[in-house]
Amino acid sequence: MRQTTQPDPTRERLLDEAERLFADKGFAGVSVREITAAAGAHLSAVNYHFGSKHNLYLAVFRERWLPRARRILERLDRLAARGLPRPEDLVRTITEAFFSGFADDAERRRHHQLIHREMCRPGEALSLIVEEVTRPIFDRFRRLLEPHLPPGVDEEEVTLYIFSVICQVLFFNFGRPMVTALTGRTYDEQFRRLLVEHITRFSLRALPRGGEEDS
């Protein structure tokens, strides 16, 4: 299903560099001049391809951030396709996806910095993120988790549980400078595995058990 017509390479490079710079410095902290220079394009290229700086920002979310986030979502669907997962596999899958479901370390940083910034100052991108990614993740998570919970737990309680799991995943990714400052650890492969284990175990102990018992 490959496209025969190649997408405009200048446009693609603009999106790449814009994502990197927006993630690093935020929307207001980056100038169009900086983006076009980094992309080896001319100043007017942004206005030609996207109409405005703001539209370029939204395009980064629509064409870069969202597709990547959807790939993470697919991991949950693949897990669910194999039958009802144990809570442990559920939590571990989602955690690992956020830690390893990226091409490389730089991509993971960009991805989390962007969502982090958008949570900081909610704009049009946040509603896009919530409806297209966050809510689907929560819905799937809730559906797969609820069979394991005792009957008394209401939906809002489950939502808060999921928030407590997800917020750890997010924090250990975008709070990296603070985590490094306090632990002295760099985010190498070993430390990432340790964090995934920690978040999984912490969250599993915290989730009230009921229904079927596993292993």
Place this chain on the structure above:
Amino acid sequence: MRQTTQPDPTRERLLDEAERLFADKGFAGVSVREITAAAGAHLSAVNYHFGSKHNLYLAVFRERWLPRARRILERLDRLAARGLPRPEDLVRTITEAFFSGFADDAERRRHHQLIHREMCRPGEALSLIVEEVTRPIFDRFRRLLEPHLPPGVDEEEVTLYIFSVICQVLFFNFGRPMVTALTGRTYDEQFRRLLVEHITRFSLRALPRGGEEDS
């Protein structure tokens, strides 16, 4: 111990408005003109009182953010002064402090937005925050928690536990737009109490118990 010489009211208003605007829009997103206009001062007042926009930003952290954070820290010290607290009281105290240890809702938002932004793009302020606030909180938390943990738990594991507790507190404060979008709840008094209860219970179940058992 009241100061006889009143602090310069223009300077104070500049700090107030700068904090509000920096928290809302970030350093690059605010202009000196906007700050001075909001403070009813003249454009050159920032340079007169602080030398530069950047110094004003640092002054906001030193003279507004840090003193407030230290007041939260004092709550831990007052708790510890009454003897070794149960883990439940420890977690509840720190959680409640972050949710209610502020003059009003606006002040709490500003406080969390500022730290959130600084975690987003670490600058000089972050090292100040880590050394003056985060590390002391972690040290006290660890010292008060360790007696309750089983002997096998090493220091790094405890540090990760504390991160998982603190990150929930932070997230439910600065991730407010997302939490509201997914729960439909506004942050009124009732919901805040619910969140404090949720974080406390979630974290307590997750902490491995050992040593003395309470109640």
Place this chain on the structure above:
DNA sequence: GTCTATAGCAGGATAGAC
């Protein structure tokens, strides 16, 4: 200490040649 005036530069956006 406060205000005016302005330097000096960087910002986003656009029109029009090629």
Place this chain on the structure above:
DNA sequence: GTCTATCCTGCTATAGAC
């Protein structure tokens, strides 16, 4: 589609009158 040239606004910072 790309590049040049340019508009005009807004920015931080400073010098100097009062």
